[in-house]
Structures are given as structure tokens and as C-alpha cells.
Amino acid sequence: MKKLINDPQNVVTESVQGFGLAHADLVAVHTDPLFVARVGGAVQGKVGLVSGGGSGHEPLHAGFVGHGMLDAAVPGAMFTSPTPDQIAPAFTAADGGAGVLAIVKNYTGDVLNFETAVELAEAEDVEVRTVLVNDDVAVEDSLYTAGRRGVAGTVAVEKIAGAAAERGDDLAAVTAVAERVVANVRTMGVALTACTVPHAGRPSFDLPEDEVEIGIGIHGEPGRHRIPLASADEITGMLVTAVADDLALTEGERVLLLVNGMGGTPASELYVVYGQARRLLEARGVEVTRSLVGSYVTSLEMQGASVTVLRLDDELTALWDAPVHTAALRW
Amino acid sequence: MKKLINDPQNVVTESVQGFGLAHADLVAVHTDPLFVARVGGAVQGKVGLVSGGGSGHEPLHAGFVGHGMLDAAVPGAMFTSPTPDQIAPAFTAADGGAGVLAIVKNYTGDVLNFETAVELAEAEDVEVRTVLVNDDVAVEDSLYTAGRRGVAGTVAVEKIAGAAAERGDDLAAVTAVAERVVANVRTMGVALTACTVPHAGRPSFDLPEDEVEIGIGIHGEPGRHRIPLASADEITGMLVTAVADDLALTEGERVLLLVNGMGGTPASELYVVYGQARRLLEARGVEVTRSLVGSYVTSLEMQGASVTVLRLDDELTALWDAPVHTAALRW
Incomplete structure (x- = not known):
């Protein structure tokens, strides 16, 4: 460790x-x-x-x-x-x-x-x-x-x-x-690697070098299934489909799209995921009117990401836009 | 990869x-x-x-x-x-x-x-x-x-x-x-792990499981030396001493302290480093009047951190405090 x-x-x-x-x-x-x-x-x-x-x-x-x-x-x-x-x-x-x-x-x-x-x-x-x-x-x-x-x-x-x-x-x-x-909010994540809790001293779970876990929990709890390492576009597709289907998003709706890093994921990868997630939502006729990309809900040094979609209306949008001044979120 | x-x-x-x-x-x-x-x-x-x-x-x-x-x-x-x-x-x-x-x-x-x-x-x-x-x-x-x-x-x-x-x-x-x-600004970093450039497909360098590299470059260039894995306090001490000595900081000076994550480092670890860096600077009689903690200059998914100290005066402080509105820095 x-x-x-x-x-x-x-x-x-x-x-x-x-x-x-x-x-x-x-x-x-x-x-x-x-x-x-x-x-x-x-x-x-x-x-x-x-x-x-x-x-x-x-x-x-x-x-x-x-x-x-x-x-x-x-x-x-x-x-x-x-x-x-x-x-x-x-x-x-x-x-x-x-x-x-x-x-x-x-x-x-x-x-x-x-x-x-x-x-x-x-x-x-x-x-x-x-x-x-x-x-x-x-x-x-x-x-x-x-x-x-x-x-x-x-x-x-x-x-x-x-x-x-x-x-x-x-x-x-x-x-x-x-x-x-x-x-109105739904999320699904993917893990590329496990993470190690300091007092445990060893990774929370084993994930083979050629597999990723779709639907990972933020403590490394099992997700839906493991698949061979796939492209960012394919993985993002699985996450967006699960989230958007569960929300029953329909054409013309507006959403907040949050692409969250699990702690050990480079920002460059999060933006690759964001770009594809946005294209997939837009292909459903859903408008991404607010966005957040970064590592906000992490799992120590785990590599991976999650896609969160929040269905917006005027009030939720106004409350999201309202001033905030914290260590990690500020506008 | x-x-x-x-x-x-x-x-x-x-x-x-x-x-x-x-x-x-x-x-x-x-x-x-x-x-x-x-x-x-x-x-x-x-x-x-x-x-x-x-x-x-x-x-x-x-x-x-x-x-x-x-x-x-x-x-x-x-x-x-x-x-x-x-x-x-x-x-x-x-x-x-x-x-x-x-x-x-x-x-x-x-x-x-x-x-x-x-x-x-x-x-x-x-x-x-x-x-x-x-x-x-x-x-x-x-x-x-x-x-x-x-x-x-x-x-x-x-x-x-x-x-x-x-x-x-x-x-x-x-x-x-x-x-x-x-x-008036100086930095030194430490790597716990290497990182992998996508088109290379393998880690930029080898770092044994029980060693860290003190003075790492942000592309994984060699630093000063490798040491057996040490505590955060010990490693932070090496970084702060190198930076503060090079700056020739003297008692009563004011500084900005930036603890920067290399991309794969949990925020919790950065704050452990920050706390110790601040105590060490204060022990020299240096006042930390501005702070920034986060992953701002990264090396893909590398785990590690760097300590940056900027000697401040009234003008540099005012310019640091001036409003900024970018994706990664905003106040």
C-alpha cells in the first residue's frame, strides 16, 4: 500500500x-x-x-x-x-x-x-x-x-x-x-481499478487487468457485471442508457449532466466520457442545459467514473445556479 | 493499460x-x-x-x-x-x-x-x-x-x-x-506511482512497490533520489525544506502554499500533506496567508503530490485574490 x-x-x-x-x-x-x-x-x-x-x-x-x-x-x-x-x-x-x-x-x-x-x-x-x-x-x-x-x-x-x-x-x-x-436524479458508475482503505492495507476487491466493473459502488461493492475492457464510448453508452432509461427521459426534457471521477481518473478521460454522454443524451432529444465534470464523490484512488443525470425544471435550474461558496464547489 | x-x-x-x-x-x-x-x-x-x-x-x-x-x-x-x-x-x-x-x-x-x-x-x-x-x-x-x-x-x-x-x-x-x-515561487514533488501515456501503453518509468521518487518531474523525469516509502510527514518535510531553503524564506514572511495532486492522489492525502507543510512553514516563522489544495498540474493518473510556495507581498496577494472565472479556478 x-x-x-x-x-x-x-x-x-x-x-x-x-x-x-x-x-x-x-x-x-x-x-x-x-x-x-x-x-x-x-x-x-x-x-x-x-x-x-x-x-x-x-x-x-x-x-x-x-x-x-x-x-x-x-x-x-x-x-x-x-x-x-x-x-x-x-x-x-x-x-x-x-x-x-x-x-x-x-x-x-x-x-x-x-x-x-x-x-x-x-x-x-x-x-x-x-x-x-x-x-x-x-x-x-x-x-x-x-x-x-x-x-x-x-x-x-x-x-x-x-x-x-x-x-x-x-x-x-x-x-x-x-x-x-x-x-429525478440517477447515476451509474464504472471501475477500472480497485482502491485500498488505509487501515485494511490491501485493495477492497480484485479486478483483473483486462476487465472493468460496470455499476460499481463507491465502496467497491459489486455492480451489474464485469466486462472486458472496452472503449470509453462503449462504456459511456452503457452508463447513459441505464441512467436515461431508469429516469424514463423523453424528448425535449432538460437535464444536468454530471461526469464524476472516482479519485484516480485523469481529467482528460472525464471529458472524453462527458463528450460522449452528451452526444448520447442529445441523440435522445434530451437537452443538456447544465454540466459538472470533476471528481466530487470519490472512492479514494479508484480509477473510474460515474454518469449522473438530473431532470431539470425551471426551479431546480435556478436553485442549481444560485451562488455557492464551499471548498469544492463555488460560483 | x-x-x-x-x-x-x-x-x-x-x-x-x-x-x-x-x-x-x-x-x-x-x-x-x-x-x-x-x-x-x-x-x-x-x-x-x-x-x-x-x-x-x-x-x-x-x-x-x-x-x-x-x-x-x-x-x-x-x-x-x-x-x-x-x-x-x-x-x-x-x-x-x-x-x-x-x-x-x-x-x-x-x-x-x-x-x-x-x-x-x-x-x-x-x-x-x-x-x-x-x-x-x-x-x-x-x-x-x-x-x-x-x-x-x-x-x-x-x-x-x-x-x-x-x-x-x-x-x-x-x-x-x-x-x-x-x-518568488518554488516547487518540489514526490511520486508514489508512475503514469502511462496512452499512445505508449506502458508506464513511463518503473518505481518499486516499496519506494517513492523525491523530486519527480511532471512527466516522470528522474528527481533527486528514491527512498523507501516513508510517512507523509517525513516526505512533506523533505519537500518543504527543499522549497523553503531555495526561496531563502525568513521569519515574518508571508506565503501562498499550494499542495498539488499529481492526478491519482485522494484529496484526503493532499490535506494531510497540507497540514504538515503548513506546520513546518509556521515553525520557521513563515505565515501561510493564502492556500490552494487540489489537483491542478497533474501527470495523468500518477499518485503523488507537490508542494509549491510563493513568497507574497501586498500586490501579489491582491492579484491572487482578484476575481477569476475559469473551469478549474473560480472566485
Whole structure:
């Protein structure tokens, strides 16, 4: 295992502390328990947004803390849910009196620990609602999940719900818009290589040199099938078809297209995938009106990519376009 | 070789075209010859900024085309200089009547081809000055270079010179500020793994599983030495010491600290390096007043990182802070 780390047991804490130093204008890092909150604390009267999950998917989630997006992010150990006693204080820190929306990727550990944290917070009179993100169309159940997994579509949920909270929507309205994004966003990914969790010290799975895994999960969970290494156009075709069919996209619809790198993928390859994904959507009569290309929901150093499509309407477009100022997303 | 590409011979063109589609609000892609320019063309009366070099280092340079930074970028083949007949039209496209500054990383191929392109452009009455970036302190001469190599410090040169051009400085003044950045910026990197150029099909060099290369070049050129895999803190110490000593940083000085990923490095590791680099600079009495952490000057899927330090003064700080709107850098 070759990594720029010190003790594998401390990598998350050291990394989050470095993140806090680099972005002290945006975030404050709380170390006991570990979570990241907006600098200056909760915004009074605004719905607070909190997300979290296992580490190793950076910039998700801490990279999205700031104006127009999250109020707090809770990093668990690598590929491991944060604990309820980490999450509950993040709810409290994010609560400006208008309640908190928890954005949870659909993995059993996350779901259970966020549920417990909600109970802890509500015992202290913090109102919390939860939205589950389950955008991965690859498989119905998976290694750590009942139902679909939550993957790169989470970025769209966090951005758009964050904009709704920032414009002053109440908790019911922010929750409703987050649910509307979940209902309209789909993702599928591909892995070219596995990745290695530091404290495990060896790759999470084996992938032969001449095969790729279509429908990979962001923790390396099995996807739909393995195929011999194919061209970018062929692989992109499989991802776009799965996503667009599941969304039942029809001619004339507008979408956001997100091509996400898994951590070890050169930007040049992501743009090759983007170009083909866009052509394929346009061939269906679908108009790509918003785009995002980069490594936003990663799996450590895994090579691969995912294609996310969000069906847009005027409101979702306006919320996507609203100003955002975080470490990883800014406009 | 596992890559999300189609024909290795077309990857640069396909990628740049995808980039142009994704960022059509910022850039226009010219395909014959291949270069990327600001959408809407040259800004009249403003000094034009042009950079370029081999592809495989994305987002450098096309990712930095836009308001407050470059006017045009010229992508060569992977790890190969663009040709003079690509560069000269980019000069013309960037010229708003106030002349053009070419920002060239110090590699023999780039230097020669930009020189020829300057002659071609001047024959058409476009005035071009050139600044050479040579921030890599690792080695004095290298595989493709007489003198020091130009690496991640290029981002600072392009950002700060871009801001100077945007505020209306004339060609001499923009050139002078670019040269001032070059005089005050230093970088050294480390490779944990090699990378594979698509048309070569095999890794550029061999690096044993238990060794890292200190002082690696961004094309995998040899650095200072190979050492057994060490901790992030130890490796960061070597990089910071080399950079800070070469800059002759003294107590009380202010700096920009850039921790750059080589393409395949998880963000979590970059922040571990950042935290330690910052502590080491502070231990010297140096104040880190500006920071940038991310993969900006990459070597395809190479795992590793570089540490760049730029000595700041009030003017360089103000120019760094000035608004920028490009695909890869925006504030």
C-alpha cells in the first residue's frame, strides 16, 4: 500500500484538520467529536443542512460546507458511517432555530446511525427531517444497502437543497425540494481499478487487468457485471442508457449532466466520457442545459467514473445556479 | 493499460472537445489547429495571456482560460509540446491590440516551439513577450530541460499575471509581474506511482512497490533520489525544506502554499500533506496567508503530490485574490 499518510488510524482526523486549516475562511473543525461546520456557526432562522458518511469520498461531504450548501458535515472512518454521537452535535451546531435537514446516502450503517442521531437531537428539541439519497441504478440491493445506493447524485441534492435553505424556505419546503431532486436524479458508475482503505492495507476487491466493473459502488461493492475492457464510448453508452432509461427521459426534457471521477481518473478521460454522454443524451432529444465534470464523490484512488443525470425544471435550474461558496464547489 | 479512452491517438482532441462542450460559457475550442480560447475572442485593449504545453497535466492549461487568467491555451499531444503552427494562431486569437504574454514551462520542446511561434506571430504584427516558468527545485537539468523544470508554480504565474492583465496593466507591466512570481515561487514533488501515456501503453518509468521518487518531474523525469516509502510527514518535510531553503524564506514572511495532486492522489492525502507543510512553514516563522489544495498540474493518473510556495507581498496577494472565472479556478 502506497499512500501519503502517517498512521492509517489517524488519516481521517489529520486530513480533516488540514482541510480546516486550508479553508479556515469557510469552516470550523470540531475534533471531539469530529465534524465540520460553517465558520461562525448556524445561520439564525435558516434551515440547517447536515450530511455525512464514511470518509474516502472527498470532497464529499466537508468540501460542500459553506454558503448555499451544507451547514455541517460528519466524516466517519474510511468507508464507515459516522457514529450517532458525532452526528447529533452536528445537528445542534447546524440548527439556527428553523430545524435541520439530514441528507443521508442510502447505506444501512448511515441510515441507522443518522436515525439514532435524530432521536438524540430531538431529545434536545432540535427538529430534524431526513432525506435518503438512492440514485445508483446499478443494483437494487447491495453489500451495505437495502434498496439502491446513494452515490454522486448526492452533490445535486446538497447543492439544490442548500440553495432552497439559503433563500429562506422552511424545513418542509427544503425537504420537499431535496426529495424532488432524489426522485429525478440517477447515476451509474464504472471501475477500472480497485482502491485500498488505509487501515485494511490491501485493495477492497480484485479486478483483473483486462476487465472493468460496470455499476460499481463507491465502496467497491459489486455492480451489474464485469466486462472486458472496452472503449470509453462503449462504456459511456452503457452508463447513459441505464441512467436515461431508469429516469424514463423523453424528448425535449432538460437535464444536468454530471461526469464524476472516482479519485484516480485523469481529467482528460472525464471529458472524453462527458463528450460522449452528451452526444448520447442529445441523440435522445434530451437537452443538456447544465454540466459538472470533476471528481466530487470519490472512492479514494479508484480509477473510474460515474454518469449522473438530473431532470431539470425551471426551479431546480435556478436553485442549481444560485451562488455557492464551499471548498469544492463555488460560483 | 486501463483508461477511459477510445483511440489513444485521438484522446487529446476528444477530451478538449468534451471540455469545450462542458464549458461553452467560458471557452471556444478551435480544432484546426487545436487550441482553446476565451469565448467571445480577445478582449480589446487588454494584454492577452497564452500558455500551453503537453497534454496530460489537466486542468493545466485549458482549465485556466477565462476572466482573470488565460486568454488562450494550446494543448500538445500527451507530454509533448504543441507545435508552432498551433501556438501562433492562439497568439493572434488572444491579441486585443495590447500584445500577448506567453507563459512557457521550461522544457526544451516548449521553449523552441514557442520561440518559433513568436516569430510567426510577430511577422503578422502581434507583439509577444515570453516568461519562462522554472519553479521545480528538484534538479538543475533534467530529461527534457536545460535548467529547472516548470511545474505547479505555473498556476500562480497564470493567475497573478492574468489579474494584472485584467486590471489593465500594459505588456511590460504584466511581463514584469509574471517574472516577479517566477522569481518568488518554488516547487518540489514526490511520486508514489508512475503514469502511462496512452499512445505508449506502458508506464513511463518503473518505481518499486516499496519506494517513492523525491523530486519527480511532471512527466516522470528522474528527481533527486528514491527512498523507501516513508510517512507523509517525513516526505512533506523533505519537500518543504527543499522549497523553503531555495526561496531563502525568513521569519515574518508571508506565503501562498499550494499542495498539488499529481492526478491519482485522494484529496484526503493532499490535506494531510497540507497540514504538515503548513506546520513546518509556521515553525520557521513563515505565515501561510493564502492556500490552494487540489489537483491542478497533474501527470495523468500518477499518485503523488507537490508542494509549491510563493513568497507574497501586498500586490501579489491582491492579484491572487482578484476575481477569476475559469473551469478549474473560480472566485
